[in-house]
Amino acid sequence: MECISVFDMLKIGIGPSSSHTLGPWRAAELWIGELRSQHVFEKVKHVHVALYGSLSLTGKGHATDLAVVLGLSGKDPEYVPVEDIPGIVNEVKTHKTLHFGNTRRIAFDFKADIVFHREFLPFHANAIRFTATTSDGSTSSETYYSIGGGFVVREERLSARENRKAFKQFPYPVENAAQLQDYCKRENRNIWDIVYENERSLRTAEDIDTELQRVWNTMLECMYTGCHTEGILPGGLQVRRRAYELHRKLMGTLPYHNPEEWLQAIRKTRVRFRQIFKWVSCFALSVNEVNASLGRVVTAPTNGSAGVVPAVLMYYMVIENHKAGFEQIKRFLLVAGVIGSIFKRNATISAAMGGCQAEIGVSSAMAAAGLAALSGGTTEQVLMAAEIAMEHHLGLTCDPIGGLVQVPCIERNAMGAIKAINAAELAMDSDPLDAKVPLDKVVQTMWETARDMNSKYKETSEGGLAVGVFLSDC
Numbered sequence: 001m002e003c004i005s006v007f008d009m010l011k012i013g014i015g016p017s018s019s020h021t022l023g024p025w026r027a028a029e030l031w032i033g034e035l036r037s038q039h040v041f042e043k044v045k046h047v048h049v050a051l052y053g054s055l056s057l058t059g060k061g062h063a064t065d066l067a068v069v070l071g072l073s074g075k076d077p078e079y080v081p082v083e084d085i086p087g088i089v090n091e092v093k094t095h096k097t098l099h100f101g102n103t104r105r106i107a108f109d110f111k112a113d114i115v116f117h118r119e120f121l122p123f124h125a126n127a128i129r130f131t132a133t134t135s136d137g138s139t140s141s142e143t144y145y146s147i148g149g150g151f152v153v154r155e156e157r158l159s160a161r162e163n164r165k166a167f168k169q170f171p172y173p174v175e176n177a178a179q180l181q182d183y184c185k186r187e188n189r190n191i192w193d194i195v196y197e198n199e200r201s202l203r204t205a206e207d208i209d210t211e212l213q214r215v216w217n218t219m220l221e222c223m224y225t226g227c228h229t230e231g232i233l234p235g236g237l238q239v240r241r242r243a244y245e246l247h248r249k250l251m252g253t254l255p256y257h258n259p260e261e262w263l264q265a266i267r268k269t270r271v272r273f274r275q276i277f278k279w280v281s282c283f284a285l286s287v288n289e290v291n292a293s294l295g296r297v298v299t300a301p302t303n304g305s306a307g308v309v310p311a312v313l314m315y316y317m318v319i320e321n322h323k324a325g326f327e328q329i330k331r332f333l334l335v336a337g338v339i340g341s342i343f344k345r346n347a348t349i350s351a352a353m354g355g356c357q358a359e360i361g362v363s364s365a366m367a368a369a370g371l372a373a374l375s376g377g378t379t380e381q382v383l384m385a386a387e388i389a390m391e392h393h394l395g396l397t398c399d400p401i402g403g404l405v406q407v408p409c410i411e412r413n414a415m416g417a418i419k420a421i422n423a424a425e426l427a428m429d430s431d432p433l434d435a436k437v438p439l440d441k442v443v444q445t446m447w448e449t450a451r452d453m454n455s456k457y458k459e460t461s462e463g464g465l466a467v468g469v470f471l472s473d474c
Contacts (some may be wrong), residue, residue: 006337013077015291016405018303020062023146028071043134052127053120054352061403074102125352148350177439192334219310224259226286243286281414283311305363307413312367332370347447351398354450361393367420380432387439388423397457399464
């Protein structure tokens with residue numbers, strides 16, 4: 001069975017989209033690696049990039065072309081300084097040269113050498129084809145598919161059942177929710193214990209803690225940045241950042257010098273019921289405003305839905321349990337990660353394949369499960385929380401106005417976070433024996449809904465709000 005790590009579901013990268021930005025970026029890196037392994041890299045004198053399907057239709061708004069250039073330039077989305085990105089791109093545009101693989105310079109015309117094709121290739125809606133021309137005149141092409149959440153493959157079958165691979169590394173291979181529940185019952189352990197043992201088969205305990213801490217630090221830094229940055233988001237829609245003003249009203253104007261100091265200050269505030277919604281919305285909005293500005297975020301499971309998980313985890317830490325520390329963060333992320341992997345394996349986390357239910361719906365399910373787990377829920381209640389969250393996102397379309405991950409995407413993160421909290425509360429107050437819909441059934445239903453959904457509602461900006469609202473009205 002296919003191995004999907006928690007760190008596959010929680011990737012650190014640059015916004016605004018995991019499938020349209022991070023995926024193409026990683027595809028470019030993979031292609032350069034292939035050229036090097038074939039001893040062709042040093043002979044390349046020209047490269048051409050063709051974007052297909054959803055990558056073409058919404059590629060401009062999702063900065064796909066910028067991501068491709070950054071990937072071809074050998075920059076790593078996890079570590080490249082965000083403030084350096086405009087300069088790197090402008091240099092390519094101005095001098096019409098590419099620092100290929102961060103090693104050698106070749107001619108590259110930004111407009112002519114990245115071509116947008118409306119055609120959809122058969123394996124997946126997000127396709128990108130790289131072609132290299134060498135000094136002897138020969139050409140070499142490779143096609144990659146960005147299948148959501150920053151995952152990149154050369155060929156992705158549309159049926160999840162046909163996409164399973166033999167895998168024997170995990171001591172507890174999780175194919176579905178029922179199997180995860182069986183492991184917990186048989187071993188008399190919590191979900192996070194089972195997931196942790198799986199991760200231990202891939203890396204050391206120290207590495208797990210280090211990486212989870214890095215994931216959380218990135219989430220916290222992202223929320224901090226979003227809450228302390230005002231202005232207009234890029235892209236032309238003139239969308240004003242709202243997290244800054246909302247945060248100012250909630251916290252006042254006291255200066256905070258770093259994310260940790262800010263976190264401790266929030267913990268000391270007295271939060272009333274109505275403010276809970278404002279705080280959760282503020283956290284979620286802040287992340288996705290950073291994402292929309294080509295900032296660094298954590299896919300959870302995608303960039304477009306990156307605000308839900310950190311907002312709900314932050315809610316737990318600053319409102320539900322002020323003493324929560326790394327151990328609670330770790331458990332939350334382990335549980336959220338495995339829930340996301342179940343959707344990834346049996347359905348999709350790609351909006352280009354399943355609409356926004358595959359992004360906000362899955363992220364809400366992940367967050368609901370994590371919150372229920374930290375709140376003392378049984379295995380059955382944790383899975384029930386995930387089911388409730390997704391059940392009320394079924395059929396959610398992906399229809400970004402102008403192809404930008406802004407409207408309605410940013411607000412949907414706030415709504416997904418609120419739904420996750422409510423789903424966890426409903427599950428905690430319910431007897432799982434009374435549940436009518438198991439998590440695996442809602443995953444199956446979500447995939448069936450995705451396949452039935454009209455293609456114009458799958459991240460093409462050709463349906464829904466994307467055509468119902470004129471850009472001139474924005």
